[in-house]
Amino acid sequence: MTPQARAQAAIDILDEVVAAARDAGAAADVIVQRYFRTRRYAGSKDRRAVRELVYAAIRRSGERPDSGRAALVGLAEEQPELAALFDGSMHGPPPIAANEASAGASEVPLWLAPQLSGFGLLDRAPLDLRVNRLKAKRADITIADAAPTPHAPDGLRLPEGVQVEKLPEWETGLIEVQDEGSQLVTLACAAEPGMKVVDFCAGAGGKTLGLAAQMADRGVITACDADRARLSRLAPRAERAGVTIVETRLLDGGRESEALGDLIGAADLVVVDAPCSGTGTWRRNPEARWRLTPDRLARVVALQARLLDVAAELVKPGGVLVHIVCSLLDEEGVGQAEAFLARHPGWAAEPIALPAGRPHGPGLRLTPSDDGTDGFFVARLKAPC
Numbered sequence: 001m002t003p004q005a006r007a008q009a010a011i012d013i014l015d016e017v018v019a020a021a022r023d024a025g026a027a028a029d030v031i032v033q034r035y036f037r038t039r040r041y042a043g044s045k046d047r048r049a050v051r052e053l054v055y056a057a058i059r060r061s062g063e064r065p066d067s068g069r070a071a072l073v074g075l076a077e078e079q080p081e082l083a084a085l086f087d088g089s090m091h092g093p094p095p096i097a098a099n100e101a102s103a104g105a106s107e108v109p110l111w112l113a114p115q116l117s118g119f120g121l122l123d124r125a126p127l128d129l130r131v132n133r134l135k136a137k138r139a140d141i142t143i144a145d146a147a148p149t150p151h152a153p154d155g156l157r158l159p160e161g162v163q164v165e166k167l168p169e170w171e172t173g174l175i176e177v178q179d180e181g182s183q184l185v186t187l188a189c190a191a192e193p194g195m196k197v198v199d200f201c202a203g204a205g206g207k208t209l210g211l212a213a214q215m216a217d218r219g220v221i222t223a224c225d226a227d228r229a230r231l232s233r234l235a236p237r238a239e240r241a242g243v244t245i246v247e248t249r250l251l252d253g254g255r256e257s258e259a260l261g262d263l264i265g266a267a268d269l270v271v272v273d274a275p276c277s278g279t280g281t282w283r284r285n286p287e288a289r290w291r292l293t294p295d296r297l298a299r300v301v302a303l304q305a306r307l308l309d310v311a312a313e314l315v316k317p318g319g320v321l322v323h324i325v326c327s328l329l330d331e332e333g334v335g336q337a338e339a340f341l342a343r344h345p346g347w348a349a350e351p352i353a354l355p356a357g358r359p360h361g362p363g364l365r366l367t368p369s370d371d372g373t374d375g376f377f378v379a380r381l382k383a384p385c
């Protein structure tokens with residue numbers, strides 16, 4: 001492909017990414033892969049160059065651009081060598097017109113700038129592993145160039161680009177990919193051997209497996225989710241990790257309590273790693289900034305409040321409900337925890353001791369800028385005895 005054709009390919013892909021962000025379609029990575037699957041003439045250098053252009057344009061614009069071309073024209077305003085490719089040559093983009101619309105540059109969407117600026121949401125996210133305590137100690141793992149994570153006791157940090165799933169340590173369940181922040185909020189749950197734990201929004205089990213390791217695989221974890229496909233990925237992961245205490249339960253979204261009758265008032269610990277805006281993970285998914293709207297945020301905040309209320313029913317007297325979001329928005333974190341406490345007299349927030357993060361209202365917050373982790377809010381809410 002000529003450099004001009006690569007620029008046009010980036011525009012075509014960005015058009016799809018913009019449309020998918022507007023209509024809740026596929027993730028940018030999926031769109032890029034799909035694009036090249038049907039264009040075998042593109043070699044590996046072409047793919048890399050196009051991908052870099054696509055992601056540079058995505059990272060540059062906090063606001064969703066009007067089109068792929070507007071996104072790339074915006075990038076071209078900062079890169080004269082890219083602007084020079086808009087020369088009208090065959091397979092390349094037509095010249096940039098005087099006063100042509102271009103995407104503006106910003107870290108986050110304007111409507112969220114007051115809350116989200118300055119958290120390092122465009123920094124490079126590291127590749128972190130959690131060593132599975134059930135099978136190994138961190139000091140036993142000798143993966144080339146891996147370094148201990150600064151805060152999480154079982155974490156290892158790898159250089160970018162390592163294909164973890166090809167490592168023998170992954171195949172034998174000694175390690176799992178998990179951001180250091182995710183490891184730390186799992187530690188904040190303080191699960192102990194023998195406990196009865198409900199992981200209410202377990203997904204594919206990232207935190208479930210961390211909880212099982214804390215519990216030395218003793219006790220029971222009921223891992224729930226309303227997404228069958230995600231939940232079905234948990235069992236093979238648990239098997240690889242040597243975890244035997246997890247039972248999965250598929251919930252009916254909107255009627256979650258129907259499948260949980262036997263657990264009412266029975267759990268020592270209920271973890272709600274709630275569906276959220278994901279603003280704390282924007283380093284990893286920069287195009288997610290184009291997906292969030294005030295409406296979507298309001299809907300997810302209402303869902304979180306409802307799930308916390310349903311989950312609270314499962315906590316035994318004196319037990320603990322842990323609210324986690326990978327978001328830096330107060331509506332989802334501190335506001336959600338405070339609203340829960342206001343709705344549930346007798347419940348109280350417990351202090352959280354972690355080697356990173358700062359107290360934030362009734363909970364604790366981790367940020368990319370201060371902690372080098374994804375952004376998280378976590379609160380421990382103790383039921384009355």
Ligand SMILES: C[S@@+](CC[C@H](N)C(=O)[O-])C[C@H]1O[C@@H](n2cnc3c(N)ncnc32)[C@H](O)[C@@H]1O
Nearest residue numbers: 201202203205206207225226227253273274275
């Ligand atoms: C932040 S993710 C959980 C990630 C997971 N705990 C982990 O550590 O990998 C939120 C999860 O909530 C689930 N969810 C959404 N609505 C739900 C509902 N009504 N009941 C239970 N889970 C729900 C989603 O399917 C998603 O897996």
